[in-house]
Amino acid sequence: MPPELAGKLTALLSKPRDIPARQDLMTEGDAPAAMVVMLEGWACRYNILPEGTRQISAFLMPGDCCDLHVSVLTEMDHSIATLTPAKVAHIQRDELNDLLDAEPALMRAFWWMQLVNESVMRAWIVSMGRRDSLQRVGHLMLELYARATAIGLVRDDRLVMPLTQIVIGDALGLTPVHVNRVLRRLREEGVMEIQGGTLTIADSAKLARVTGFDDSYLHRRLKRAA
Amino acid sequence: MPPELAGKLTALLSKPRDIPARQDLMTEGDAPAAMVVMLEGWACRYNILPEGTRQISAFLMPGDCCDLHVSVLTEMDHSIATLTPAKVAHIQRDELNDLLDAEPALMRAFWWMQLVNESVMRAWIVSMGRRDSLQRVGHLMLELYARATAIGLVRDDRLVMPLTQIVIGDALGLTPVHVNRVLRRLREEGVMEIQGGTLTIADSAKLARVTGFDDSYLHRRLKRAA
């Protein structure tokens, strides 16, 4: 995003607010009143099914917006919750709409963000449909690692990645028990490891090969974010 | 979309072209030169994995655009192929971009379409993650039936639905063999039936209950399209 646009957008941001972990930022059925921008911490989009199970459809990291839908749609068809303590800022629906009307380039930028999100979602669909549990877990970790790298969250080849095995399971359609076994296998094979909330990928080439990971679907995101 | 905008968009449409079934409209890796609008027939977005398996991530019906990405992104991360003989029209990338710059409301409309697509994709992720094979098949059929109803494709409660069991399997992450067994079960239970390329939903209330189908995620699409 061109800096002058980013500036105008930043000007609309509310004062940052601290949110505890595991708290809804938006709830299904709500009419979203404002767009929320993640400044620190992780969050996720999710749905709860009639049986009570949860499916996560996206992870939100610092810099991600939730929700771009604000200015267009009227009702949330999913919820968004923090996974860690988070810092967020708001942009009021009306102010955002006014700015978007005044700055078509900004609307285009938002549209572009949307397209990148769609790329990621498509990759998730491919994973859930055609990859086994080991590939799914590995692929997700590579995605998160790449995204985190792009926003400077990776230090010394380590990523503080606060996802519990329950959360990983809810994102991949697996049980936490099975996620645990998959992680053990990946660890034993020396490919990657999650230790104390920190992700370390020891052999990213092998992991990418095994999981069929191709970061080109993220490139646009990464290039633009860089 | 307001009629005057639709008119300006229509003015850019190329002469309709006939495309045979099973032909790529766009191929992964291509730089898309034009946006394609489906006028007749069905198509799908898909990826081919290293192992040779295919995953379909969306179905395109008349009125759907493929691809909105044209004016923003540079390279396709998936392919689009016809499933039936189809009639399509093109809008050249540059002309579309010029019109979008001149008509912010049109860009907003495109953004809005994108958000609806995203709703549908999220529902797919939920299905693939947390629904069993019977629920998945039923849920997809209800989605397609609702979308087809909205564009007037349903007559006498019957939908000409040209998806083979192979295609359904590729969309839901199931084998064609298992899709067949699921369809048999749905037929035997008197819930729905696919006969000679025609879908008939005998007990949509029961099917919706069993599959956890809630059309609210489509309402925006349907309302607007109506």
Next chain:
DNA sequence: CGGCGTTTTGATCGCTCTCAATTTTGGTGG
């Protein structure tokens, strides 16, 4: 009429789930 792709059915395999119990971790209050 012939041929190929789709549909259908059967038998068996195996990946992932379920159920259950134990250990570890992290956060909280004394």
Next chain:
DNA sequence: CCACCAAAATTGAGAGCGATCAAAACGCCG
């Protein structure tokens, strides 16, 4: 700093859903 508690991680045993392999019947199109 330590005791305690709840949540998460870990491991084992067994069951089931959907995959795989195989083959036959069907339908469509040339």
